[in-house]
Amino acid sequence: MILISDPRVAAVPLGDNGEPLVDLRTVPELSVDARLADSRGAFARIREGALDRLLAAQRSLPSGLRLLVVEAYRPLRLQRTYFDDYRAELRSLYPAWDESRVYLEASKYVSPPEVAPHSTGGTVDLTLAGSDGLELDMGTAVNDSPVASGNACFTAAAHIPVAARRNRFVLGSALRSAGFVNYPTEWWHWSFGDRYWALASGAPRTRYGPVDVG
Numbered sequence: 001m002i003l004i005s006d007p008r009v010a011a012v013p014l015g016d017n018g019e020p021l022v023d024l025r026t027v028p029e030l031s032v033d034a035r036l037a038d039s040r041g042a043f044a045r046i047r048e049g050a051l052d053r054l055l056a057a058q059r060s061l062p063s064g065l066r067l068l069v070v071e072a073y074r075p076l077r078l079q080r081t082y083f084d085d086y087r088a089e090l091r092s093l094y095p096a097w098d099e100s101r102v103y104l105e106a107s108k109y110v111s112p113p114e115v116a117p118h119s120t121g122g123t124v125d126l127t128l129a130g131s132d133g134l135e136l137d138m139g140t141a142v143n144d145s146p147v148a149s150g151n152a153c154f155t156a157a158a159h160i161p162v163a164a165r166r167n168r169f170v171l172g173s174a175l176r177s178a179g180f181v182n183y184p185t186e187w188w189h190w191s192f193g194d195r196y197w198a199l200a201s202g203a204p205r206t207r208y209g210p211v212d213v214g
């Protein structure tokens with residue numbers, strides 16, 4: 001598995017096609033969860049091309065299922081806070097780790113700000129819900145860390161219930177066929193247009209670079 005801290009990710013050249021960001025809450029076909037909402041609604045912004053692909057993914061789901069978006073765009077300053085806070089947590093849990101180990105392990109859960117996929121507006125954290133709006137069992141909650149979940153958040157984790165494995169497969173099939181790339185340590189994290197996506201899909205440069213909104 002390629003971690004987002006891998007130097008090959010940072011080496012991908014930046015491009016940006018200038019697509020605007022759209023507020024997902026104005027798109028009636030999609031459900032947006034408010035657990036990470038910020039006062040400016042930055043969390044619900046997504047690039048137009050990524051939105052088109054999300055809609056395609058949702059259309060390909062078995063009937064009765066829908067996507068539930070938790071977080072799309074993330075400002076760089078918030079990414080820095082998440083990364084610094086998680087490194088601090090790891091340092092106190094594992095005092096024997098040196099700084100390079102802390103950096104690497106942190107990148108299994110939060111991206112280093114230099115390559116932050118959410119700050120491009122192309123990447124999205126999401127899960128599946130039924131027609132009643134309730135979340136399906138995916139084996140862990142969205143944003144459970146590797147430490148808290150004993151690595152059950154890893155997309156291919158085998159130590160989760162069979163139904164949760166099936167639900168991850170359904171989610172993954174829909175998003176992959178629409179052009180998204182998963183981060184393998186987080187079943188809920190799907191990239192489009194960012195550096196991780198470019199490396200995994202063989203694109204010569206990103207479609208989206210970091211943007212500063214909200």
Ligand SMILES: C[C@@H](N)C(=O)N[C@H](C)C(=O)O
Nearest residue numbers: 109110111117118125143
């Ligand atoms: C923190 C988690 N929701 C997440 O988004 N992780 C990835 C790797 C990121 O920070 O981009």
Ligand SMILES: [Zn+2]
Nearest residue numbers: 124125189190
């Ligand atoms: Zn994410």
